[in-house]
Amino acid sequence: MNRPVVLKTRAVFALRLTLSLIAAPTAVWADDHVGAGRCNDCHRAQYEQWRTSAHARTMERLDPAQRRDPRCLGCHATSPTGGLLGVQCESCHGAGRHYAHDPVMRDRELARAVGLSSGAEPAVCARCHTADSARLIPFDYARALSKVQHGVGGTQPKAPVSAQVSP
């Protein structure tokens, strides 16, 4: 993308962001999560890898009372108030309302500025993998990271799959 296009994209995005903040301050600040289904529009491979993971299925471990217990949902759900259960994409990559749009995602700097995290920071995991939550073996970041890796390099779709099918 050349510079003028990038600047225009940024200006349009900034305008939309401003309008959304003016129009719905409560909704915007209360919960900026969009859910894994939205990420799946463009990141099919990562979604498939995540879908069958322990993170995605962790609600199955809780009994019906625990599934409503805020003490458990803090770590076993992404956004209890938004009804997003399990450890979804946004638990590690940050709430996506402002970055999960094609022009923003293509501008890494902008995406980071409005909430995207690479996920690859020990602090991201440490929020839930505390000394208290450890099972038998204490959390080992390097080992744990190798278990959740889902980077697929250049093979991910660069546009929503629907947009690719019907140009």
Ligand code: HEC
């Ligand atoms: C409209 C399509 C689209 C949606 C929706 C989308 N992404 Fe992206 N994402 C992209 C594109 C395009 C890139 C840049 C890929 C590239 O340049 O290689 C990207 C890059 C990324 C990266 C890599 C960033 C980096 O710095 O390497 C992460 C992580 C990511 N997206 C996570 C998410 C998450 C989490 C969601 C859902 C909340 C999401 N994306 C929703 C299209 C999308």
Ligand code: HEC
């Ligand atoms: C501070 C974050 C946090 C909170 C709060 C939390 N958990 Fe967990 N829980 C975790 C993590 C992280 C793991 C995975 C630990 C591991 O694999 O080492 C886990 C694992 C589990 C497991 C699987 C354990 C096993 O032995 O396989 C169950 C069941 C569970 N938690 C239930 C609960 C219940 C019930 C609550 C609420 C009373 C709760 N958790 C609160 C973070 C948390």
Ligand code: HEC
């Ligand atoms: C929002 C809370 C949360 C965050 C953030 C989080 N985890 Fe977890 N993690 C959990 C819970 C809850 C479980 C227990 C899943 C189960 O077995 O039900 C778990 C389980 C695991 C497991 C054991 C299951 C498996 O797949 O082998 C690994 C490894 C793991 N997490 C790695 C990580 C890494 C690495 C990060 C950071 C990049 C991370 N987690 C971030 C909550 C979290």
Ligand code: HEC
């Ligand atoms: C437990 C935390 C965690 C969860 C949950 C998670 N990610 Fe990631 N993600 C990471 C980490 C850490 C990396 C960097 C290491 C790697 O490449 O796997 C990463 C990398 C990525 C990348 C860049 C990959 C590349 O090819 O360069 C994308 C895109 C991405 N994640 C999308 C997603 C989507 C979409 C979901 C949900 C379907 C998701 N992630 C769920 C932690 C997480």
